[in-house]
Amino acid sequence: MSDDPVVLSAPLIIEYPFSRTTGPVIGAFLTGLREKVLLGIKGSDGTVIVPPTEYDSFTGDDLTELVEVGPGGEVLTWAWVREPMAKHPLSHPFAWALVKPDGADVGFLQVVDAGSPEAMATGMRVRPRWAAEREGSIHDLACWEPDV
């Protein structure tokens, strides 16, 4: 035994050390994004839901009928961000919007890169801007831009 005090130390890394499989529905949607294809799914009443869900939120039924939607879409509502926060998808002013792709019946939360709030309007047409490198995540759909 040495007379020198021994100070023990160990690294502390906060993490969630597990991964999830995305399954046949969410996985199909994310894989579609990699191929620049937007997928929805038919709900119990025939409503086309985007992004597709594994079950109907109102009836609980399993859903399996994937359908291609888009590529264009319509803005259902929007909010203009004057000062983006650090983790926001764009570092310059942009709009959050619920975007309803053509052929779908509901919108989903997306970013519209429109330049200024004057360029935004409910009901406006938008088209997707795809990321240059796509890996099967929601980031493959970089944002939407006005389709004028």
Add this chain to the structure above:
Amino acid sequence: MIDVAVIAFAQMPNVRAETVRNEVEMLMPVIADVRAKAGLTQADIGFTCSGSTDYLSGQAFSFVSTLDGVAPWPPIQESHVEMDGAWALYEAWVKLQLGDVETALVYCYSKSAPGPLHEVLSRQLDPYHVAPLWPDAISLAALQARMLVEAGKATEADFAEVASRSRRNALTNPNAQLAWDTAVADLLAEPCLVDPLRRSDCPPITDGACAVILASGDRARALRQRPAWIRGIDHRIEPMALGLRDLTVSHSTRTAAERAGVGNAPVDVAELHAPFAPQELILRESLGLADHANVNPSGGPLAANPVMVAGLTRIGEVAQRIMDGTATRGVAHATSGPCLQQNLVAVLEGED
């Protein structure tokens, strides 16, 4: 059903940032105060339930260490929800329905100041499609506000009326964080923060804590001259995807209100957990209180909005008015999730 009442309520004065005391030190005076008001010690309490979130403290099972604020020795019956304290109260109410205990302590707390609250709150959203975009709560509420305006159900001036009245009401609430008297026209002259919401339409970021003691049947009557009886309580949730909901109405609030019996008799006072001004208008409509004169006399969440606390505070504010004898029948509401996704409604009454 076993009759259950709120017999005591206590809260910490709401502040922007509690920089000196830790959560246990924040809670101890609140717990001591609520027990003293009920005339009980921890040994007299049959069940203890708390609400808080590990995501703000950055530590798994953080509520276990916060139990030191209760001094749980000898061992106690205890539970916790990763939710607003209003849902901890719901669990305690269910526990009292079993009949094996007659009293319950419910408390909740949060310190939002140490971390980026908007980033933390985004972690409750869909982990595949939405959370990776890091949308903040103000932006999501702004999407809802625009739908309300474009549906012709409200105007930006209506939002400003809620914002102005809430902070004016808060002038008489010593526990409020934000209290001022500014006219609607002056608020409308301010620029938008996230169009169409102005800063005044948004809640402050708050550190806070509150506690309630429940008692059942004759035990409640023995401990408090005028208990605030919980005559109905119900909570409902809507789908996670924003696109699947009509954001201009709150179906879950309407269902919970029907099951809690809000419309069965006149309402003297309502405390609504509407963090953003437009949401008060949606809730009023869903509760059948569209033109009610006495909504959020405390100032509501626009005057102080501690995460996991602001909902139970609404129940406490209504109960306090009934226990004081200044109200006979009141409605309290708590919410959780983006754009009023999940809602709890309670009806409280005094008896003469």
